[in-house]
Amino acid sequence: MPVKEVGITVTEHLLREQRETPYATGAFTQLLNELIVAAKIIHREVSKAGLVDILGSTGSRNVYGEQVQKLDDFANHTIIRRVMHTGHVCAIASEEDADIVEVPQEYPRGPYILLIDPLDGSSNIDVNASIGTIFSIHRRLKDDGPVTLDEVLRKGSEQVAAGYFIYGSSTMLVYSTGKGVNGFTLNPGLGEFLLSHPNITMPERGKIYSVNEGNYAYWDEPVRRYVDYLKTPDPETSRPYTSRYIGTLVGDFHRNLLKGGIFMYPADRKDPKKPRGKLRLLFEAAPLAFIAEQAGGTASDGSRRILDLEPETLHDRVPLFIGSKDDVVTAEKFLSGEL
Numbered sequence: 001m002p003v004k005e006v007g008i009t010v011t012e013h014l015l016r017e018q019r020e021t022p023y024a025t026g027a028f029t030q031l032l033n034e035l036i037v038a039a040k041i042i043h044r045e046v047s048k049a050g051l052v053d054i055l056g057s058t059g060s061r062n063v064y065g066e067q068v069q070k071l072d073d074f075a076n077h078t079i080i081r082r083v084m085h086t087g088h089v090c091a092i093a094s095e096e097d098a099d100i101v102e103v104p105q106e107y108p109r110g111p112y113i114l115l116i117d118p119l120d121g122s123s124n125i126d127v128n129a130s131i132g133t134i135f136s137i138h139r140r141l142k143d144d145g146p147v148t149l150d151e152v153l154r155k156g157s158e159q160v161a162a163g164y165f166i167y168g169s170s171t172m173l174v175y176s177t178g179k180g181v182n183g184f185t186l187n188p189g190l191g192e193f194l195l196s197h198p199n200i201t202m203p204e205r206g207k208i209y210s211v212n213e214g215n216y217a218y219w220d221e222p223v224r225r226y227v228d229y230l231k232t233p234d235p236e237t238s239r240p241y242t243s244r245y246i247g248t249l250v251g252d253f254h255r256n257l258l259k260g261g262i263f264m265y266p267a268d269r270k271d272p273k274k275p276r277g278k279l280r281l282l283f284e285a286a287p288l289a290f291i292a293e294q295a296g297g298t299a300s301d302g303s304r305r306i307l308d309l310e311p312e313t314l315h316d317r318v319p320l321f322i323g324s325k326d327d328v329v330t331a332e333k334f335l336s337g338e339l
């Protein structure tokens with residue numbers, strides 16, 4: 001792969017990848033281009049959120065019993081509407097929808113299944129902190145006919161692509177099709193995502209840890225010991241690590257992707273209904289694990305590789321330890337009792 005030219009548009013980058021993919025039909029490029037249009041529309045609403053009636057809740061609750069924020073709803077419908085008519089997807093699964101959203105038979109349908117967390121970091125929408133959109137793309141198993149749940153409940157290692165948009169100090173797209181990770185920044189003047197972070201690689205070990213320490217009392221003992229270890233001074237291992245926690249998975253992951261470090265959302269005993277933590281395997285953990293591994297990092301549930309986990313239901317939750325390889329491996333050693 002020739003040296004990436006910073007500043008090329010994401011469409012040019014996609015077309016180059018397409019040219020290097022013998023069986024490519026252009027369907028994937030067009031699907032991602034529609035996702036990008038949806039993200040630009042969401043970016044526009046996010047950037048003026050304080051001025052228009054799009055903050056606050058819709059008053060309804062999602063499949064997890066969480067308040068649905070207006071921007072959640074807007075993002076969900078914007079993505080589904082844009083992607084539905086491309087002719088390249090046969091089904092969409094969203095964190096905000098209880099069931100699979102199948103593309104009606106009368107619509108042109110394609111080989112891809114799109115999974116989305118339309119607006120990640122809902123708790124940060126009203127306070128102007130970074131939020132994001134996470135996506136994961138699978139190729140369907142069957143040639144046609146109704147899409148069945150087993151075609152959607154797939155291991156993360158079967159993803160053909162994954163990525164996220166982050167709406168922060170700038171709006172960025174970070175994605176991978178399994179050939180490394182690249183980052184693009186939206187130039188609002190041009191309305192184009194331009195290559196700004198070619199071939200992102202995650203440092204082997206970081207100096208940052210991100211976790212909601214407010215849950216400390218509810219963690220298992222090994223998790224507490226690991227976090228205590230990170231806070232214990234030892235210059236040789238750059239400890240104590242610095243604590244950083246935005247409370248938006250995409251934001252915390254993105255920082256650690258660029259600077260190194262570990263993000264954790266361990267299982268906790270706070271809510272017996274959620275023994276396996278808060279984050280969703282299909283919509284959050286698997287797509288970010290795909291990016292992490294493509295950038296030389298890793299992701300586990302504390303003992304097993306996230307990309308090997310077989311989802312049982314659409315809305316499975318999973319503990320998540322993701323980031324620099326050495327840091328996640330050390331965390332796993334604490335959780336297994338080796339350390």
Ligand SMILES: O=P(O)(O)OC[C@H]1O[C@](O)(COP(=O)(O)O)[C@@H](O)[C@@H]1O
Binds near residue numbers: 120121122212
């Ligand atoms: O407020 P908590 O418990 O620390 O949880 C924060 C985590 O929950 C999330 O907001 C969950 O995602 P959603 O906003 O998509 O529901 C993550 O982005 C974030 O890492």
